[in-house]
Amino acid sequence: MTSESRYATYPSLRDAVVLISGGASGIGAELVSQFAAQGSRVGFVDVAVEAAEELVAAVAERGHPRPLFRECDIRDLDAYRRVIGEIAAELGDIQVLVNNAGNDTRHRVEDITPSYWDERMRVNLDHQFFAAQTVAPAMRKAGRGSIINMGSISAHVDLLDLTAYMTAKAGVEGLTRSLSREFGPDGVRVNCVLPGWIMTQRQLENWMNPEADAHRAAAQAVPQRLEPADVARLVLWLAADDSRSCTGQHWVVDGGWMHS
Numbered sequence: 001m002t003s004e005s006r007y008a009t010y011p012s013l014r015d016a017v018v019l020i021s022g023g024a025s026g027i028g029a030e031l032v033s034q035f036a037a038q039g040s041r042v043g044f045v046d047v048a049v050e051a052a053e054e055l056v057a058a059v060a061e062r063g064h065p066r067p068l069f070r071e072c073d074i075r076d077l078d079a080y081r082r083v084i085g086e087i088a089a090e091l092g093d094i095q096v097l098v099n100n101a102g103n104d105t106r107h108r109v110e111d112i113t114p115s116y117w118d119e120r121m122r123v124n125l126d127h128q129f130f131a132a133q134t135v136a137p138a139m140r141k142a143g144r145g146s147i148i149n150m151g152s153i154s155a156h157v158d159l160l161d162l163t164a165y166m167t168a169k170a171g172v173e174g175l176t177r178s179l180s181r182e183f184g185p186d187g188v189r190v191n192c193v194l195p196g197w198i199m200t201q202r203q204l205e206n207w208m209n210p211e212a213d214a215h216r217a218a219a220q221a222v223p224q225r226l227e228p229a230d231v232a233r234l235v236l237w238l239a240a241d242d243s244r245s246c247t248g249q250h251w252v253v254d255g256g257w258m259h260s
Helices: 026-037 049-061 077-091 114-142 164-185 199-207 210-219 228-239
Strands: 017-021 042-048 068-071 096-099 145-148 187-195 250-253
Touching: 017 026, 017 077, 026 042, 026 049, 026 114, 026 145, 042 049, 042 077, 049 068, 049 199, 068 077, 068 145, 077 114, 096 114, 114 164, 145 164, 145 210, 145 228, 164 187, 187 228, 228 250
Parallel strands: 017 042, 017 096, 042 068, 096 145, 145 187, 187 250
Antiparallel strands: none
């Protein structure tokens, strides 16, 4: 986690109840850490139990509020909705939802089967809607709330072997627009963050090599490698009252790739 004091602190996030899916590693783990550093009451779900427990211990060791972890496969929508209710019962009504969980494993078009396609939609799109549907009643009753969906620039740039993933992420953008209109009259904001190529451990281990890195640097307007904290800091702002008039929008963190 990046902890430089030059970055912002948001008073409206102190004691806010935040739910993050896929919070055990990568961008999700950074989100858990950053919200906890703001003093938020963080609940998160993941299937990676060991990594999640290590993250909880590390956050608590830094003196921040101890996150609440629940093991859950977000593809099991009934189980996920039940766990959301359990987290809300323990921490309080969800005020910030970050739909972060996803899987960008590469796949060739000729290898995609109907069952694989359905699974890709479940892990990258479906849970975002059903989590939002689950937390929305309490947010609407309170007259405020922030839902942040995680999209991807992949639906906008020249990438191969990601057809199902890109399709799901394009759907996230439409979902964001729709829910922002549905929930907006009750004070609930819905935004979409589109990360570029973020240097998580998974990306470094599986797909980063000198040729790919050179392509990334040339595609971006600013060539530095992007880190999970770059995404987390935007998510914090969208969750905080500082962005109270921002909704239905797509916020890009890609170093300028989409516009190069």
